[in-house]
Amino acid sequence: MNSVKALARPEILALQAYSSARSLAPGTGILLNANENPWPPADDQGLELNRYPDPQPQELKQSLADLYQIPDDHLLLTRGSDEGIDLLTRAFCRAGHDQVAICPPCFGMYEIAARIQGAAVLNFELDADRDFLPDWRALSTSGAKLVFLCSPNNPTASLLPKKEVLNLCRDLRDRAIVVVDEAYIEFADARSLTDQIAANDNLVILRTLSKAWALAGARLGVLIAQPGIVRLLRKIIAPYPLPKPTVARVSAALSASGRQRMLQQRDQLIQERQRMAMRLQDCPEVISVFPSAANFLLVRVDNAPALMRTAHAHGILLRDQSNQPGLAHCVRISIGAPEQNNALLELMENPA
Ligand SMILES: *Cc1c(COP(=O)(O)O)cnc(C)c1O
Numbered sequence: 292m293n294s295v296k297a298l299a300r301p302e303i304l305a306l307q308a309y310s311s312a313r314s315l316a317p318g319t320g321i322l323l324n325a326n327e328n329p330w331p332p333a334d335d336q337g338l339e340l341n342r343y344p345d346p347q348p349q350e351l352k353q354s355l356a357d358l359y360q361i362p363d364d365h366l367l368l369t370r371g372s373d374e375g376i377d378l379l380t381r382a383f384c385r386a387g388h389d390q391v392a393i394c395p396p397c398f399g400m401y402e403i404a405a406r407i408q409g410a411a412v413l414n415f416e417l418d419a420d421r422d423f424l425p426d427w428r429a430l431s432t433s434g435a436k437l438v439f440l441c442s443p444n445n446p447t448a449s450l451l452p453k454k455e456v457l458n459l460c461r462d463l464r465d466r467a468i469v470v471v472d473e474a475y476i477e478f479a480d481a482r483s484l485t486d487q488i489a490a491n492d493n494l495v496i497l498r499t500l501s502k503a504w505a506l507a508g509a510r511l512g513v514l515i516a517q518p519g520i521v522r523l524l525r526k527i528i529a530p531y532p533l534p535k536p537t538v539a540r541v542s543a544a545l546s547a548s549g550r551q552r553m554l555q556q557r558d559q560l561i562q563e564r565q566r567m568a569m570r571l572q573d574c575p576e577v578i579s580v581f582p583s584a585a586n587f588l589l590v591r592v593d594n595a596p597a598l599m600r601t602a603h604a605h606g607i608l609l610r611d612q613s614n615q616p617g618l619a620h621c622v623r624i625s626i627g628a629p630e631q632n633n634a635l636l637e638l639m640e641n642p643a
Contacts, residue, residue, distance in 0.1 A: 372512035384410035392435035396615035448583035475585035477503035
């Protein structure tokens with residue numbers, strides 16, 4: 292924690308967190324302490340939406356701690372991983388001073404969060420010819436305060452080798468926080484790095500319920516780190532980040548039957564990914580299909596805008612990646628349900 296303290300913005304370290312009514316006293320008894328309405332709204336469905344929610348609901352936190360096999364004081368529940376990215380940037384980067392390292396092509400929110408905070412962005416581009424692996428040596432000497440890695444990476448679908456990530460953590464100890472965004476790890480043939488948190492006080496893992504768990508609309512992300520970082524970020528998170536309906540629906544999804552459902556869908560999506568990769572490879576306009584450890588495929592085609600247009604004309608939306616560094620002519624295709632995937636195959640196997 293000492294090393295992490297030295298990295299955090301001093302004004303955040305010094306900040307006394309806002310004390311909400313719910314954080315000062317439990318939400319039981321005659322509640323005249325939070326200026327709430329005493330009566331639930333119409334059709335409340337037992338949620339008591341007239342009352343503020345628990346800032347970090349213990350039961351849900353425990354379920355997620357069990358799921359990720361990490362003590363519950365290592366978790367911060369956030370409004371999607373997007374909020375985790377924002378909190379990290381605000382807690383560690385002084386505007387006009389500190390830098391964030393990213394490895395494009397990558398998820399766009401790392402750069403957005405950095406720019407909003409006034410942190411400079413250092414780009415360490417990934418190259419398809421090097422299997423989209425970062426220049427580890429350059430990353431370890433970049434001087435950035437925060438390094439954002441993503442594994443499997445969006446949009447390249449590539450996985451980072453555990454050994455190199457851990458070497459980077461060690462190299463950057465006392466100098467930078469290494470954030471590994473594992474939004475798609477459920478789809479990979481690899482384990483999460485969560486079990487490395489204990490040995491690395493500068494490692495932060497981002498997990499999300501938005502992808503494999505089918506809860507993108509609920510907005511729940513989980514930031515995993517040593518308790519010192521979790522406590523630091525709790526100072527700057529909104530007082531009540533988690534709406535009660537979100538907590539209720541996510542908790543239900545994590546039940547034993549919900550877990551079964553997730554695993555079954557995940558397996559089906561992986562199967563579909565393999566089927567799509569094979570079939571797309573043989574499509575006349577496809578140059579290459581990159582290996583994928585996620586629930587999408589990155590595909591290089593003859594003419595990305597033309598494919599986007601044809602697909603769109605048939606009501607199919609794809610994501611053009613051809614403006615991303617190193618991804619000329621590339622399109623990202625999310626793996627859908629079999630009949631959705633078939634609709635796209637139909638189109639690409641029989642071009643006009
Ligand atoms: C989809 C995605 C997320 C998830 O963000 P949420 O805010 O949790 O929905 C995080 N990181 C990456 C790289 C993603 O592609």
